[in-house]
Amino acid sequence: MTADRSAIDSAFEALVTVRRGQTGQILDLFAVPDRFERFSCAYGDLLLDFSKTAISQEALKRLLDLAAAAQVETQREAMFAGDHINLTEDRAVLHTALRERSGDPLPVDGIDVQPGIEETLQRLSAFASGVRDGRIAGARGHAFTDVVNIGIGGSDLGPAMVTGALAPYHDGPRCHFVSNVDGAHIADLLKRLDPISTLFIVASKTFTTVETMCNAATARAFIAGALGEEAVGAHFAAVSTARDQVAAFGIAAERTFGFWDWVGGRYSVWSAVGLPVMIAIGPDRFGEFLAGAAAMDAHFRSAPLDQNLPVLFALVGLWHRNVCSYPSRAIIPYDQRLARLPAYLQQLDMESNGKSVTRDGQKTARATGPIVWGEPGTNAQHAFFQLLHQGTDIVPVEFLVAAEGHEPELRNHQDLLVANCLAQSEALMRGRSLEQAAAQLAAKGLAEEEVARLAPHRVFPGDRPSVTIAYAVLDPFTLGRIIALYEHRVFVEAAVWDINAFDQWGVELGKELATQFLPAMTGAPLPAGTSPSTAGLLAHLKGLAQA
Numbered sequence: 404m405t406a407d408r409s410a411i412d413s414a415f416e417a418l419v420t421v422r423r424g425q426t427g428q429i430l431d432l433f434a435v436p437d438r439f440e441r442f443s444c445a446y447g448d449l450l451l452d453f454s455k456t457a458i459s460q461e462a463l464k465r466l467l468d469l470a471a472a473a474q475v476e477t478q479r480e481a482m483f484a485g486d487h488i489n490l491t492e493d494r495a496v497l498h499t500a501l502r503e504r505s506g507d508p509l510p511v512d513g514i515d516v517q518p519g520i521e522e523t524l525q526r527l528s529a530f531a532s533g534v535r536d537g538r539i540a541g542a543r544g545h546a547f548t549d550v551v552n553i554g555i556g557g558s559d560l561g562p563a564m565v566t567g568a569l570a571p572y573h574d575g576p577r578c579h580f581v582s583n584v585d586g587a588h589i590a591d592l593l594k595r596l597d598p599i600s601t602l603f604i605v606a607s608k609t610f611t612t613v614e615t616m617c618n619a620a621t622a623r624a625f626i627a628g629a630l631g632e633e634a635v636g637a638h639f640a641a642v643s644t645a646r647d648q649v650a651a652f653g654i655a656a657e658r659t660f661g662f663w664d665w666v667g668g669r670y671s672v673w674s675a676v677g678l679p680v681m682i683a684i685g686p687d688r689f690g691e692f693l694a695g696a697a698a699m700d701a702h703f704r705s706a707p708l709d710q711n712l713p714v715l716f717a718l719v720g721l722w723h724r725n726v727c728s729y730p731s732r733a734i735i736p737y738d739q740r741l742a743r744l745p746a747y748l749q750q751l752d753m754e755s756n757g758k759s760v761t762r763d764g765q766k767t768a769r770a771t772g773p774i775v776w777g778e779p780g781t782n783a784q785h786a787f788f789q790l791l792h793q794g795t796d797i798v799p800v801e802f803l804v805a806a807e808g809h810e811p812e813l814r815n816h817q818d819l820l821v822a823n824c825l826a827q828s829e830a831l832m833r834g835r836s837l838e839q840a841a842a843q844l845a846a847k848g849l850a851e852e853e854v855a856r857l858a859p860h861r862v863f864p865g866d867r868p869s870v871t872i873a874y875a876v877l878d879p880f881t882l883g884r885i886i887a888l889y890e891h892r893v894f895v896e897a898a899v900w901d902i903n904a905f906d907q908w909g910v911e912l913g914k915e916l917a918t919q920f921l922p923a924m925t926g927a928p929l930p931a932g933t934s935p936s937t938a939g940l941l942a943h944l945k946g947l948a949q950a
């Protein structure tokens with residue numbers, strides 16, 4: 404696929420012209436009485452409100468022209484059809500197939516992938532059910548009370564985030580996640596676990612990732628040391644595309660759950676990588692999670708661009724990144740159980756779209772993926788919202804909020820949560836002028852000079868954009884829809900930027916150097932050409948370690 408660069412450039416130029424011509428503030432755009440209705444889009448109960456941005460009617464029209472110029476629909480169909488759109492790895496990109504349960508054949512390179520997906524799902528369901536009801540037990544016959552997922556990146560963040568998000572649906576064993584190669588991570592967990600009733604799932608697409616292999620070896624020693632070498636098989640399962648490597652580690656084929664090279668790590672929670680989620684909430688609920696994503700896929704594929712949630716969400720992102728030149732976006736879920744969503748989206752978004760060359764290897768014409776960061780509200784309000792409201796950089800915020808919590812007896816908490824979420828987007832947009840600040844202080848009876856001294860500190864510039872994603876309740880179906888919404892948003896942005904969202908060469912150099920540096924930890928010289936800074940740091944650390 405070759406994008407029509409000049410059409411894209413013209414569409415961006417038109418957008419920049421619109422932006423330059425804007426004189427008023429976001430608030431002024433609400434002079435159009437039905438702005439909220441026109442600048443929000445619903446899919447069932449899931450609403451995307453982008454009316455609190457500076458996108459005017461004219462800007463929206465130009466943004467939709469941009470999507471057309473980038474041939475987003477053609478690119479979208481190429482993905483769903485199984486074309487090798489991951490050009491640098493020569494792979495199809497078909498995580499959507501994992502949640503497509505119609506049973507229709509889906510050929511990839513001439514082979515229907517649906518039977519394999521179905522078979523794996525059946526095996527996963529049988530295994531998860533067996534672990535949940537105790538039919539699959541430890542070497543000494545004890546049911547598993549604790550499941551530890553050992554993985555990193557896409558083999559950790561998806562299941563960890565989803566398991567946390569769906570805590571109200573947990574009726575299986577406790578699930579834990581170990582990712583960091585820092586021994587503190589696994590050590591702190593193992594202290595709390597009884598090997599006799601602990602199952603480890605080693606999740607690694609490649610089964611070569613150093614962190615995961617190191618943690619898996621430590622876990623293996625934990626089981627073998629406590630229960631004997633012969634117990635290891637009963638306490639381990641694996642999720643990987645590399646069956647040979649799994650076998651070499653000593654995990655039996657019937658405990659190994661595969662997936663395919665057309666599932667990227669950060670898009671893999673729908674595959675066998677979701678096994679801990681399935682063990683926690685059960686196969687039926689996991690099916691609802693897949694169904695939610697499938698529903699968003701169907702919407703993305705069929706809705707016209709101007710009523711298409713992922714497309715509109717992406718266009719808002721492009722407006723902020725390329726037209727307004729904002730360097731980052733903050734994800735603020737007013738939903739404590741989505742505490743790991745910002746970290747999950749950091750990988751999804753930044754590993755996908757943190758690129759500087761186009762698909763044909765040319766330098767990109769404009770800025771690509773922004774920095775993604777965030778924390779749950781209301782905690783974030785008491786930490787960094789100061790900068791969001793009064794700092795010198797503008798950060799578009801993405802609020803997520805549910806109408807209902809899972810604790811009806813704590814309705815007062817939910818009311819406070821929702822009121823705070825709405826208040827923050829309103830305050831960011833509305834701001835407070837010097838006159839308003841002064842009037843407020845004067846009303847408190849402060850002397851004139853005190854008012855003049857303090858008022859500038861209480862000014863909020865306002866006119867700061869945000870979008871809000873609102874939904875009924877964070878259930879498995881809705882979580883599936885939300886993640887798929889973000890996945891397709893990343894896809895559309897990449898389509899416009901003409902970059903490959905599905906490779907991640909940027910993680911390689913650091914890994915290579917770590918491999919080269921490792922021998923120096925035990926006395927070998929550092930490789931020639933290592934900088935004096937790194938050599939000095941190593942000498943300092945080794946000096947301290949010996950002290």
Ligand SMILES: O=P(O)(O)OC[C@H]1O[C@H](O)[C@H](O)[C@@H](O)[C@@H]1O
Nearest residue numbers: 556557558607608609612668910
């Ligand atoms: O699943 P694995 O093969 O162990 O990979 C784990 C992670 O590490 C890599 O470095 C990539 O950056 C990630 O995209 C991947 O999810």
